[in-house]
Amino acid sequence: xxxxxxxxxxxxxxxxxxxxxxxxxxxxxxxxxxxxxxxxxxxxxxxxxxxxxxxxxxxxxxxxxxxxxxxxxxxxxxxxxxxxxxxxxxxxxxxxxxxxxxxxxxxxxxxxxxxxxxxxxxxxxxxxxxxxxxxxxxxxxxxxxxxxxxxxxxxxxxxxxxxxxxxxxxxxxxxxxxxxxxxxxxxxxxxxxxxxxxxxxxxxxxxxxxxxxxxxxxxxxxxxxxxxxxxxxxxxxxxxxxxxxxxxxxxxxxxxxxxxxxxxxxxxxxxxxxxxxxxxxxxxxxxxxxxxxxxxxxxxxxxxxxxxxxxxxxxxxxxxxxxxxxxxxxxxxxxxxxxxxxxxxxxxxxxxxxxxxxxxxxxxxxxxxxxxxxxxxxxxxxxxxxxxxxxxxxxxxxxxxxxxxxxxxxxxxxxxxxxxxxxxxxxxxxxxxxxxxxxxxxxxxxxxxxxxxxxxxxxxxxxxxxxxxxxxx
Ligand SMILES: [Ca+2]
Ligand SMILES: [Ca+2]
Ligand SMILES: [Ca+2]
Numbered sequence: 001x002x003x004x005x006x007x008x009x010x011x012x013x014x015x016x017x018x019x020x021x022x023x024x025x026x027x028x029x030x031x032x033x034x035x036x037x038x039x040x041x042x043x044x045x046x047x048x049x050x051x052x053x054x055x056x057x058x059x060x061x062x063x064x065x066x067x068x069x070x071x072x073x074x075x076x077x078x079x080x081x082x083x084x085x086x087x088x089x090x091x092x093x094x095x096x097x098x099x100x101x102x103x104x105x106x107x108x109x110x111x112x113x114x115x116x117x118x119x120x121x122x123x124x125x126x127x128x129x130x131x132x133x134x135x136x137x138x139x140x141x142x143x144x145x146x147x148x149x150x151x152x153x154x155x156x157x158x159x160x161x162x163x164x165x166x167x168x169x170x171x172x173x174x175x176x177x178x179x180x181x182x183x184x185x186x187x188x189x190x191x192x193x194x195x196x197x198x199x200x201x202x203x204x205x206x207x208x209x210x211x212x213x214x215x216x217x218x219x220x221x222x223x224x225x226x227x228x229x230x231x232x233x234x235x236x237x238x239x240x241x242x243x244x245x246x247x248x249x250x251x252x253x254x255x256x257x258x259x260x261x262x263x264x265x266x267x268x269x270x271x272x273x274x275x276x277x278x279x280x281x282x283x284x285x286x287x288x289x290x291x292x293x294x295x296x297x298x299x300x301x302x303x304x305x306x307x308x309x310x311x312x313x314x315x316x317x318x319x320x321x322x323x324x325x326x327x328x329x330x331x332x333x334x335x336x337x338x339x340x341x342x343x344x345x346x347x348x349x350x351x352x353x354x355x356x357x358x359x360x361x362x363x364x365x366x367x368x369x370x371x372x373x374x375x376x377x378x379x380x381x382x383x384x385x386x387x388x389x390x391x392x393x394x395x396x397x398x399x400x401x402x403x404x405x406x407x408x409x410x411x412x413x414x415x416x417x418x419x420x421x422x423x424x425x426x427x428x429x430x431x432x433x434x435x436x437x438x439x440x441x442x443x444x445x446x447x448x449x450x451x452x453x454x455x456x457x458x459x460x461x462x463x464x465x466x467x468x469x470x471x472x473x
């Protein structure tokens with residue numbers, strides 16, 4: 001084996017004119033840098049290209065005992081149906097009574113996941129408190145049997161379509177809005193009009209958890225939307241896996257829930273810092289189904305950090321869609337197993353196991369074949385599973401998995417990844433390999449690292465100027 005590899009390398013070296021190839025590469029680099037500066041402005045010599053903050057994410061692993069549907073979230077083509085529901089004032093009255101604002105209500109529920117049931121289920125925001133933070137409600141669906149094929153879906157944004165009026169009033173409904181004009185005890189109770197979101201075709205048996213992405217306020221969110229790479233604007237995440245949401249055991253079911261359906265009502269705390277009031281009434285939402293998937297205590301959690309690499313392959317030097325290769329690397333991965341004593345977690349018996357790094361390829365918006373490398377090791381080759389442009393035409397699927405790879409050897413500090421792009425050489429009928437490393441500071445980047453979940457551009461849409469211009473806010 002060893003001698004074969006050496007011979008192969010020697011043959012490759014002799015068959016190419018290295019001097020010419022380097023000259024061509026340098027010319028391409030210079031052209032690229034000039035075009036990049038024309039589009040994005042002069043590059044600060046201290047500009048670095050890793051925009052991640054090392055934020056930790058949480059997911060569950062299944063016990064592995066149940067068989068599950070083969071379809072992943074990415075392939076499921078799930079349905080989402082929206083409809084307005086009317087929520088009777090007994091619900092907000094119950095919240096005012098049982099989850100008083102500003103009181104520590106953390107003892108009233110338990111951390112949870114849900115298992116995706118056989119039938120569809122519906123999610124409805126019922127109550128919005130008066131918190132100043134702005135947030136989005138997201139759902140995470142695992143399919144851990146297939147590695148990284150989990151999916152995250154935005155359910156609802158603060159205030160969206162939510163209206164209220166005082167019980168007994170015949171006046172117009174008012175919008176709840178994105179700020180602090182939520183439901184106050186002294187003005188209530190309230191009749192509420194709420195959007196509802198019905199999902200089906202999600203993979204039955206998969207674990208489902210919920211979380212809020214939290215920004216300081218709506219204007220911070222708007223700046224983040226303009227520049228999701230600004231490290232000062234990254235959202236905080238509060239999850240049902242980390243005790244930031246509670247199954248509040250509300251005995252009242254909204255009258256608009258169809259007969260034969262059951263409902264679970266969940267209280268959310270939007271402040272995960274040590275000064276949190278833990279009142280869990282910043283958002284109250286309901287999940288109902290026939291029957292609703294029961295909440296289950298959390299037995300195992302996977303804790304990890306993820307970087308997303310987006311890349312420009314130089315196929316067209318003023319294109320800058322940075323979607324020619326999009327892949328994620330999850331690192332610092334650990335599995336935490338909780339031991340329960342009755343309903344309570346037994347902290348001294350909690351165990352932690354290290355897990356391998358995982359790479360997940362999301363999109364390939366270029367025509368060329370490529371290898372993804374960590375250090376000098378090829379970890380994944382596009383032509384092994386795909387060809388041509390994959391998952392970059394609008395609307396692309398942000399949860400799509402082209403392939404996964406073992407990312408052992410990854411170093412998050414040095415970003416020791418590179419991509420070998422295999423250009424077709426029409427004159428010689430051979431492939432030229434062009435290695436794209438993670439960029440040095442102050443140079444025109446062909447790869448940048450962005451927070452997990454950052455969207456990528458659709459085909460031939462340039463990355464916005466705000467992304468690479470530090471004075472964006
Ligand atoms: Ca709160
Ligand atoms: Ca491109
Ligand atoms: Ca492209």
